[in-house]
Amino acid sequence: MAEVRLEGIVKDYGSFRAIHGVDLDVGDGEFVVFVGPSGCGKSTLLRMIAGLEEISGGRLTIGGRLVNEVEPRDRDVAMVFQDYALYPHMTIAENIGFGLRMRDWKKRDIDRKVQESARILQIEPLLERRPAQLSGGQRQRAAMGRAIVREPSVFLFDEPLSNLDAKLRVEMRTQIKRLHAMLGTTTVYVTHDQTEALTLADRVVVLDQGRVVQQGHPLELYERPNCRFVGEFIGSPQMNILDAIVDRTGSQTVLRVGSTSVPTADLPLRTGTHVDVGIRPEHIYWTSLDDGLLTPMVDVYEPLGSDTMAICDLEGQEVTARLDPKVRIRPKERIGLGFDASNLHFFDPRDGARIDAG
Ligand SMILES: Nc1ncnc2c1ncn2[C@@H]1O[C@H](COP(=O)(O)OP(=O)(O)OP(=O)(O)O)[C@@H](O)[C@H]1O
Ligand SMILES: [Mg+2]
Structure with missing residues (x-):
């Protein structure tokens, strides 16, 4: 496991500054949620941690190691995307084991890991199917399985539940929380849904236009928003003004x-x-x-x-x-x-x- 530290992180897309110097510590084993309206920079920030987006300025360390220039696969992080990104021609077992095959693991060890993660996620009976033969929630669990088997130091989630219907979203939310309690892996989770943020997070980070406007325990944000934006964003139905x-x-x-x-x-x-x-x-x-x-x-x-x-x-x-x-x-x-x-x-x-x- 590892802590993630952002110091003065900046992201420029040409002349447009998407992230304006973000300072943030994610503690070892902590579950931190980035929340904010569309376009505020949640994915950009997460993708910089994953190494999928170049960092324009500042320092990013994972487990005390400066990783600004480190390739995604060498950062010891695993990311779960909104659209699952499963390979359609592979079975679920092959999808989950893919990362381990790339690392030249032995077949026997891969099988064992795949079985183990499938058991945790309750998708054992689905391992021989292909992604098209699964429901949205099952696909999302398969995508999570692929992240789990790698035993990364950090899990990164970008709106993993937004393609699911309301009922399934609530179920998967509980499952993710249970998973974190079981594995204790440092997690950064992105959502625009404040309910998801409040229910999952040890700490919520509210972003607006590329800046952190407030961070704290969910109840702290609810009880003492430091500005009108946070007051209206956190809580449902919305605060009256x-x-x-x-x-x-x-x-x-x-x-x-x-x-x-x-x-x-x-x-x-x-x-x-x-x-x-x-x-x-x-x-x-x-x-x-x-x-x-x-x-x-x-x-x-x-x-x-x-x-x-x-x-x-x-x-x-x-x-x-x-x-x-x-x-x-x-x-x-x-x-x-x-x-x-x-x-x-x-x-x-x-x-x-x-x-x-x-
Ligand atoms: N490749 C890019 N080139 C130029 N601008 C970009 C690029 N990617 C993102 N942006 C801009 O950076 C800002 C932050 O985008 P980002 O995708 O991080 O938002 P988000 O908070 O994840 O939004 P959403 O909730 O809609 O996913 C937006 O204004 C977006 O238009
Ligand atoms: Mg996004």
Whole structure:
């Protein structure tokens, strides 16, 4: 096993800078997930670690060894791609053993390794089939088998589950997590799906436009996003952002949201300043109109069984609330919504930076 260290890593495609000096440590045995919107540079960063993309600047070390100029096959990493990249004319067993044959392993040893990985991934009955005779999830497991048999120091995954349907994605997610618990191999995993990131990662790295915007334990990012971008990206359904104006009545700070005033902890902002107030749908509860901090109109209501999503209109601003399914509400009805002020997040409307309440 090995740790992966990125120091000031830069990637230029001609005059376009795709990665702007990324510093990052992936600990030995750690499961790190790169997450971010399409085009933010996740694959580019991963492919540089794999050696499939030249590094324009900075230092990359794997297990303490500088590998900037080292060939992919000599980096002791194994990559699993979104499209599986299995050889169609080979059986699954031949696909899984391919890397070992290239390394001149003996047939008997290859067979043993292939069997062992097939058992771990529960694809033993499929070993004599060809990729076209497998389902998407089975193919993905075969691709993982090919990575496992090489016993690399580092696993690299680029959106390995994005071609699978929703149910299978959840199953494979659990399988990948189990696999990591069993093998303990250092893993870097790329996805644009924040749920996948939160459920798999020891540490999540959020990227935006070729830069790391925040990294930390999944709950740390959820509970204390350092900017509006992370606040909105992490968590589902998305965090509500309300435009409010800071006001004060005596010593009490209040937020004016339209014609409503909501008491809050003090903010290091002058009276009259605009602030973006973030509140997660799951932190909003239903209450009477009299007790409601906000009293919006229900626009759309979605009963999901486990909870009910109420998408409301608050004087032109949209507020989504995740409510107890027992609450009966109707479209076009005015309802009372409450929340704990400690669940509010504040962001600077100019640059999205987090503002801490006093
Ligand atoms: N070969 C290339 N030549 C020029 N620009 C490239 C090349 N490959 C990637 N880019 C650009 O670099 C940026 C990062 O691309 P990358 O593929 O790393 O994004 P990503 O985060 O993996 O996105 P997605 O979620 O869509 O896979 C994008 O703006 C992309 O257009
Ligand atoms: Mg990509």
